[in-house]
Amino acid sequence: xxxxxxxxxxxxxxxxxxxxxxxxxxxxxxxxxxxxxxxxxxxxxxxxxxxxxxxxxxxxxxxxxxxxxxxxxxxxxxxxxxxxxxxxxxxxxxxxxxxxxxxxxxxxxxxxxxxxxxxxxxxxxxxxxxxxxx
Numbered sequence: 677x678x679x680x681x682x683x684x685x686x687x688x689x690x691x692x693x694x695x696x697x698x699x700x701x702x703x704x705x706x707x708x709x710x711x712x713x714x715x716x717x718x719x720x721x722x723x724x725x726x727x728x729x730x731x732x733x734x735x736x737x738x739x740x741x742x743x744x745x746x747x748x749x750x751x752x753x754x755x756x757x758x759x760x761x762x763x764x765x766x767x768x769x770x771x772x773x774x775x776x777x778x779x780x781x782x783x784x785x786x787x788x789x790x791x792x793x794x795x796x797x798x799x800x801x802x803x804x805x806x807x808x809x810x
Contacts, residue, residue, distance in 0.1 A: 706731050706732050706733060706735075707731070707732045708729050708730070708731060708732070709729065709730050709731070709732055710727070710728050710729040710730055711727045711728070711729050711740075712727065712728075713725050713726070713727050714726045714727070714728065714796060715796070715797040716777055716794035716795060716796055716797065717794060717795055717797050718744070718792040718793065718794050719792070719793045719794075720744075720792070722744035722792070723744065723797075724741060724742065724743055724744065724777075724779070724792065724794055725741070725742040726739050726740070726741050726770070726772075726777070727739065727740045727741075736752060736753075737752070737753040738750060738751060738752045738753060738762065739751050739753070739762045739770055741768075741770055741779075743779070743792075744792075749764070749767075749768050749770075751763055751764055751768060751769075751770055752764075756771070758773060759771055759772055759773030759774075760772045760773070766782065767781060767782055768780070768781055768782075769781075769788065775795060775796040775798075776793070776794065776795055776796070777792075777793075777794040777795075777796070778790055778792060778793050778794060779791050779792040779794070
């Protein structure tokens with residue numbers, strides 16, 4: 677539990693240092709890059725906001741999710757056979773592939789249960805990330 681609390685505090689502090697990524701590895705201090713919001717619409721009609729981040733040396737990638745109802749999670753990227761998977765391995769999974777995503781949560785018995793199927797909301801100018809509208 678303390679490991680996850682440290683991760684959340686660490687990523688929160690790094691979030692204050694948001695920057696534009698240059699793609700070059702730095703031998704100095706690390707910074708956080710990214711964070712442009714991507715909106716998803718669930719099958720139930722709700723909205724999820726995902727903000728994708730990475731450390732400037734690309735040693736860690738993570739997502740900050742805002743689920744319906746305002747609950748927020750910060751999840752590190754983990755290995756996946758297909759798509760991109762983010763999880764804290766104890767409560768929530770966010771899994772993306774192309775313009776689709778789904779969310780799983782652990783039930784009372786410790787089993788993963790899908791709670792949202794989502795599609796990315798396209799924006800007017802055809803770019804992903806910022807500039808979206810509902």
